[in-house]
Amino acid sequence: MTNYLYKSKQTCPLCKKTYESIKVRNSKLIILSRYSDFYTQYKEIDPLRYTIIVCPYCGYAGPDYAYEIQKKEDRLAIYEQLKDRQLTINFNKERDLNLALSTYKLAIYVQGFRKEASGILGGLYLRAGWLHRFEQDPINDPYSPGPDEELPYLKQALTHYLKAYELEVRPPGNMNKPTFEYLIGELYRRTQNPAEAITWYNKVVSDPRNKAYPAIPKMAREAWHVCSNSNT
Numbered sequence: 246m247t248n249y250l251y252k253s254k255q256t257c258p259l260c261k262k263t264y265e266s267i268k269v270r271n272s273k274l275i276i277l278s279r280y281s282d283f284y285t286q287y288k289e290i291d292p293l294r295y296t297i298i299v300c301p302y303c304g305y306a307g308p309d310y311a312y313e314i315q316k317k318e319d320r321l322a323i324y325e326q327l328k329d330r331q332l333t334i335n336f337n338k339e340r341d342l343n344l345a346l347s348t349y350k351l352a353i354y355v356q357g358f359r360k361e362a363s364g365i366l367g368g369l370y371l372r373a374g375w376l377h378r379f380e381q382d383p384i385n386d387p388y389s390p391g392p393d394e395e396l397p398y399l400k401q402a403l404t405h406y407l408k409a410y411e412l413e414v415r416p417p418g419n420m421n422k423p424t425f426e427y428l429i430g431e432l433y434r435r436t437q438n439p440a441e442a443i444t445w446y447n448k449v450v451s452d453p454r455n456k457a458y459p460a461i462p463k464m465a466r467e468a469w470h471v472c473s474n475s476n477t
């Protein structure tokens with residue numbers, strides 16, 4: 246195992262068994278680039294490869310930022326789907342791109358059984374897309390499009406985020422509303438729909454309540470310019 250990784254005790258929120266999962270030592274990470282859609286690229290290692298925690302006993306998989314299952318109905322729904330399945334792959338080791346992608350696919354499957362799944366699925370697809378960006382050399386342009394391989398994932402992320410925006414009470418993760426709207430704009434821009442992107446950037450810029458988060462309208466304005474310049 247590299248210097249960047251260590252093992253940490255984890256209790257599965259579904260089957261309650263304890264196991265060791267792989268974590269990244271955040272103190273060792275060196276930032277190379279920050280992109281306009283909140284992707285951060287680090288030197289030598291992509292911590293996103295270790296975001297998904299997988300229980301080796303029952304196969305429950307989810308992102309480390311939302312691994313717990315708060316609602317009983319979600320727990321029952323996920324249990325029903327996993328109870329007769331057996332995990333045949335060991336995910337708790339150093340992960341290459343393919344193994345990391347498999348953890349995201351498993352998490353997308355498992356988390357999809359939650360009642361309010363769209364926000365969490367959007368985040369999983371987004372990060373699965375970003376895994377491909379790490380394979381590229383950083384070019385220090387926060388607005389540059391990623392490799393073609395990430396596009397289908399970003400499209401899925403957008404679809405789920407739009408559903409979450411419409412139907413779910415809170416924006417996913419720790420995002421506030423203007424950040425979420427800006428990110429939707431970014432996903433439209435990165436999936437080659439600049440007209441829709443501009444609509445969402447405008448939403449962020451024109452809402453006076455967003456003055457409480459000055460960084461986000463500023464980012465929306467900058468992205469708006471990138472969008473309209475690339476249109477001409």
Ligand SMILES: [Zn+2]
Nearest residue numbers: 257260300303
């Ligand atoms: Zn388990």
